[in-house]
Amino acid sequence: MSVELFTLPVSPGYAVPVRWFHAHGSNGAAIVLMPALGIPARYYDPLATALQAAGTSVLVMEQRGHGDSSLRPSRSVDFGYREVLDEDIPALLAWLDQHQPGQPVVLMGHSLGGHYASMTAGRSPERIAGVILSACGTACFEAFEGKVRHQLRVLIMMIPLLTRAFGYYPGEKVGFGGREARRLMHDWLQLARHNRYAADGLDEDLEAGIRRFNKPLLLLRMADDDFAPKAAMDAIRARYSSAEVSERVLDATALGDRADHLRWVRTPQAVAREVRDWLTSHDWQ
Numbered sequence: 001m002s003v004e005l006f007t008l009p010v011s012p013g014y015a016v017p018v019r020w021f022h023a024h025g026s027n028g029a030a031i032v033l034m035p036a037l038g039i040p041a042r043y044y045d046p047l048a049t050a051l052q053a054a055g056t057s058v059l060v061m062e063q064r065g066h067g068d069s070s071l072r073p074s075r076s077v078d079f080g081y082r083e084v085l086d087e088d089i090p091a092l093l094a095w096l097d098q099h100q101p102g103q104p105v106v107l108m109g110h111s112l113g114g115h116y117a118s119m120t121a122g123r124s125p126e127r128i129a130g131v132i133l134s135a136c137g138t139a140c141f142e143a144f145e146g147k148v149r150h151q152l153r154v155l156i157m158m159i160p161l162l163t164r165a166f167g168y169y170p171g172e173k174v175g176f177g178g179r180e181a182r183r184l185m186h187d188w189l190q191l192a193r194h195n196r197y198a199a200d201g202l203d204e205d206l207e208a209g210i211r212r213f214n215k216p217l218l219l220l221r222m223a224d225d226d227f228a229p230k231a232a233m234d235a236i237r238a239r240y241s242s243a244e245v246s247e248r249v250l251d252a253t254a255l256g257d258r259a260d261h262l263r264w265v266r267t268p269q270a271v272a273r274e275v276r277d278w279l280t281s282h283d284w285q
Contacts, residue, residue, distance in 0.1 A: 001247070002021065002046070002052070003020065003045070003049075004019075004020040004070075005017070005018075005020075005021050006017075006018060006020070006146050007010070008083075008091040008092065008095055009091075009102075010088055010090075011087050012069055012282050014064075014071065014135040015070070016061060016062060016064075016069075016087075016088045016091055016092070016223075017041065017067065017068035017069060018059055018060060018061055018062065018092060018095070019039075019041050019042070019044075019045070019048065019059070019060040019062075020057075020058075020059050020060075021048040021049065021051070021052040021057060021058040021059075022052070022053050022057050022161065022213070023051075023052045023053075023054075023055050023056055023057045023058075023172050025055070026055050026056060026057050026103075026208055028055070028056065028104075028279055028284055029053065029056070029103065029104040029106045029129055029130065029279055029281070029284040030056070030057040030058070030059065030096060030103050030104070030105055031049075031056055031057070031058045031091070031102055031105075031106050031107075031132070031275075032058075032059050032061065032062050032092050032093070032105055032108065032117075032188060033047070033057070033059065033060045033061070033065075033105050033108045033109070033113070034060075034107070034109040034110070034112075034113030034114070034116050034117055034121070034209065035046060035056055035060070035061070035062075035063055035066075035108075035110060035112075035113050035180070036107070036111035036112050036113055036179040036262070037112040037176075037188075038063075038066065038068030038171055038172075038177035038179075038180065038259075039063075039066070039110070039169075039178075040062065040063075040066045040068070040087045041060045041061065041062040041066075041067050041068070042064070042067060042225070043123050043265060044060050044077065044110075044206065044265055045267035046235040046265065046266055046268050046272065047265050048060055049131075050271075051267070051272050051275060051276070053075075053272075053277070054111070054273075054276040055244060056275070056276065056279060057100070057103075059092055059095070059096065059241070061088060061092055061101075062114075063087065063112075063113075063182075064079055064083065064181070065079075065178070065179060065181060066086065066178060067117075067182065067190065072145055072179065073167075073168035073169070073179050073180055073181040073182070074167055074168055075167030075168070076167075076182050077168075077181070078168075078182050078237075079181045079183060079184060079198050080182050080183030080184045080187045080199060080201070081116075081119070081184065081199035081200070081202070082183075082199045082200060083203050084116055085116065085120060085123065085199060085277055086202075088131045089116065089120050090233075091159045093105060093124075093127055093193040096097030096134070098151055098226075101247075103154060104129035104130075104284040105127065105128060106128070106129055106130040106131065106132060106174040106284075107120060107121060107128055107130075107131050107132070108131075108133075108134065109132070109133060109134070109136060110134050110135055110136065110265070111135055111136050111187070111228065111261065113135065113136070113184055114133040114134065114136025115136065115191070115197065115236075117131050117132075117133065117136075118131065118136075118144065118210050118236065118240075119197055119199075119206050119210070121209070121210065121213050121215075122206060122207070122208065122209025122210035122211075122212070122213055123206070123209050123245055125209060125212065125213050125214075125215070126254065128213075128215070128227075128274075128282050129216075129218065130215050130216040130218070130282065130284075131213070131214060131215070131216075131217045131218070131240075131243075131274060132218045132220065132278070133217070133218070133220070133233075133236060134151035134180070134220040134264075134271065135220065135221070135225050135226070135227070135228045135261050135262075135264065136219075136228055136233065136236060137192045137228035137229065137231075137232025137235065137236055138139070138191060138195050138233075138235035138236055139152065139188065139192040139231050139232075140191060140192055140193070140194070140195035140232075140235065141153050141192060142195065143229070143232040143235050144197070144229065144232065145160070145233075148226050148227070151176075154219075155174070155176060155192070156189060156193060158187075158251060159173070159185050159186075159189055160172070160174070160186075162184040163185060164195070165271045167182065167202035167280040168180065168181060169181070169182065169184075181256070182190070186200060187200055189211040190206045190271050190277035196234060200241055200261065202210050202220070206275040209240060210240060211239060211240070211242060212242055213240060213242060213243050214242040214243060214244070214279075215243060216243070216244045216246070216282055217237075217240050217243040217245045217246070217247070218246050218247075218274070218278045219232050219233060219245065219246070219247040219248070220247075220248050220250065220271060220274060220275075221247065221248070221250070222249075222250055222251045222255075222259040222260060222261065222264055223249055223250060223251040223252070223261065224252065224258060224259040224260050225260055225261045226260070226261065227261040228261060241280070247261065248274050248280060250271065250274070253269045255270050255271075256269070256270070276285065
């Protein structure tokens with residue numbers, strides 16, 4: 001594994017940590033990879049390494065409040081989708097513009113990272129060549145059944161109470177996500193309640209640009225994923241009414257491990273093959 005770790009200043013007092021897996025000699029698209037809720041960037045090292053070995057460069061963004069991020073949510077430290085969409089992701093894209101000039105960029109997101117990818121593609125379609133959504137479905141309770149549906153409805157009621165009591169969302173105590181900022185979870189609630197993207201501080205329709213995005217989209221669904229089942233992923237796919245959509249379903253046999261929401265990242269060879277095959281099937285120049 002060859003990885004370079006550095007930070008990119010994005011606002012006074014904060015720099016976003018990134019992990020750069022450079023595939024030397026690569027002339028295809030580079031991937032910007034965004035983690036799931038509560039997951040540190042280093043968790044994706046096996047996936048980024050597999051993609052790098054296959055000839056694809058990968059830039060992994062650390063989420064605010066996790067891993068190597070200098071921020072930890074508290075009553076006095078708060079942020080939401082707006083900071084990620086307006087500051088963190090643009091900083092990664094600007095770095096690629098400077099250091100990999102002319103190289104097409106594909107956004108790849110896992111769960112919450114996929115929602116960031118979708119919103120960014122909708123806001124900056126001229127900069128984004130394609131999107132990969134892996135284990136990324138709506139959080140809206142209506143897309144789920146049984147136990148998970150009930151858990152989501154309870155969570156929707158609990159989040160405002162917990163953030164008011166603690167000053168942040170204590171996901172590690174609840175068993176969903178990590179220690180998360182109040183505004184971030186309130187932004188997430190818009191999807192969980194209403195199946196729509198919204199960000200506090202951004203007075204814009206975050207759905208409209210996604211509907212107009214007319215470039216390649218790859219959906220990767222894990223067959224036994226309770227948190228991104230087919231109905232939930234279909235709700236995200238429906239937003240991409242103009243995109244060139246490909247979809248793959250990976251089961252435990254293909255992955256060599258459980259085909260759930262998180263384990264696929266640790267045994268990423270099948271996902272890396274699907275991504276590489278999809279990348280090579282398009283002319284990104």
